Amino acid sequence: MKIQGKVALITGASRGIGRAIALELAQQGIKRIILMARDRQKLAEVATEIEAMGTEVSILAVDLTQTIEVNIAVAQLWRNYGPIHLLVNCAGVAYQNSFLESKLPQVQEEISVNLLGMYNLTSLIARRMASQRQGTIVNVSSLMGKVAAPTMATYSATKFAILGFTQALRRELAEYNIQVKALLPSLTDTDMVRDFKLFRWVIPTTPEKVAQTFVAGLQRDSPEILVGWQSHLAVWCQRFAPWLLEQVLNIATPSAPTKQQPHELLRELTQKLSWLTKFHRVSDLFLSRNTVSLVSARKT
Numbered sequence: 001m002k003i004q005g006k007v008a009l010i011t012g013a014s015r016g017i018g019r020a021i022a023l024e025l026a027q028q029g030i031k032r033i034i035l036m037a038r039d040r041q042k043l044a045e046v047a048t049e050i051e052a053m054g055t056e057v058s059i060l061a062v063d064l065t066q067t068i069e070v071n072i073a074v075a076q077l078w079r080n081y082g083p084i085h086l087l088v089n090c091a092g093v094a095y096q097n098s099f100l101e102s103k104l105p106q107v108q109e110e111i112s113v114n115l116l117g118m119y120n121l122t123s124l125i126a127r128r129m130a131s132q133r134q135g136t137i138v139n140v141s142s143l144m145g146k147v148a149a150p151t152m153a154t155y156s157a158t159k160f161a162i163l164g165f166t167q168a169l170r171r172e173l174a175e176y177n178i179q180v181k182a183l184l185p186s187l188t189d190t191d192m193v194r195d196f197k198l199f200r201w202v203i204p205t206t207p208e209k210v211a212q213t214f215v216a217g218l219q220r221d222s223p224e225i226l227v228g229w230q231s232h233l234a235v236w237c238q239r240f241a242p243w244l245l246e247q248v249l250n251i252a253t254p255s256a257p258t259k260q261q262p263h264e265l266l267r268e269l270t271q272k273l274s275w276l277t278k279f280h281r282v283s284d285l286f287l288s289r290n291t292v293s294l295v296s297a298r299k300t
């Protein structure tokens, strides 16, 4: 895909990988970029950077999980800025948790944003692209969409699903001259992973490196854009030596972040002991009162 003269819509563009992709596309001379995320202030800051590079830019502050709002926003976008040639589904959320301690609201948020939000926006844009008989859609999955990672069960599930969704759409939309691809970043230094317990030996890359690989991948025909040698190695291992990957994952997996540390266990134990002591004092008082009343009852 040649990006000169094209219009791109990028979700998750307020920070991290989405922001870096927007800046890289501007650098490469795309005509207009529409930045989408919830945080209007951050979107405006990215827009200022892009404008300074001579690219037309618009912002759309909307929550992807609000289907009606997204529907209205897309209709307005298409009216105001004409056809969108490139959709980059980059918005996402991730929680790291031991599965046994996972919380339903977080699970629901991951599924709503990573899957349902992407699904809804893609269907709105793809229908319009189909009537124009041109377009490119890139869904941001992850290396965790290929290699499921312990402590990231729901996130991995959403990223695997994105790959399946991409494969199906790729074949289905080809007859409308719409290309569909997946981008699979490995660990990248962004807000998303700031509080994560990292997998041993995994070296984080930068959002800028992901964005450069993304733009290079746009020019190629391959359905998946892998980022960095670690991703290539992991995917190769999974295909040809899955037993080796299993062993590596066993060693590399961090302990679940919610696992209690010894000092936390000690604090909890002390708290429980102090409650127990209080309970004993109250029951002692209660028993001694009863004893007194028994004694006085005997006397009378």
Ligand SMILES: NC(=O)c1ccc[n+]([C@@H]2O[C@H](COP(=O)([O-])OP(=O)(O)OC[C@H]3O[C@@H](n4cnc5c(N)ncnc54)[C@H](OP(=O)(O)O)[C@@H]3O)[C@@H](O)[C@H]2O)c1
Pocket: 011, 012, 013, 014, 015, 016, 017, 018, 036, 037, 038, 039, 040, 042, 062, 063, 064, 065, 089, 090, 091, 092, 093, 094, 113, 140, 141, 142, 143, 184, 185, 186, 187, 188, 189, 190, 191, 192, 193
């Ligand atoms: N960082 C990594 O190691 C890594 C690795 C592989 C794949 N990825 C994938 O890359 C993509 C970008 O991740 P990142 O690392 O750049 O994360 P990030 O820095 O946390 O950015 C996430 C983006 O998603 C937007 N977003 C979140 N919830 C949203 C919602 N309900 N509606 C609209 N926008 C929403 C955020 O904007 P607002 O908060 O302003 O809404 C933000 O722009 C994700 O799909 C992620 O799964 C990341």
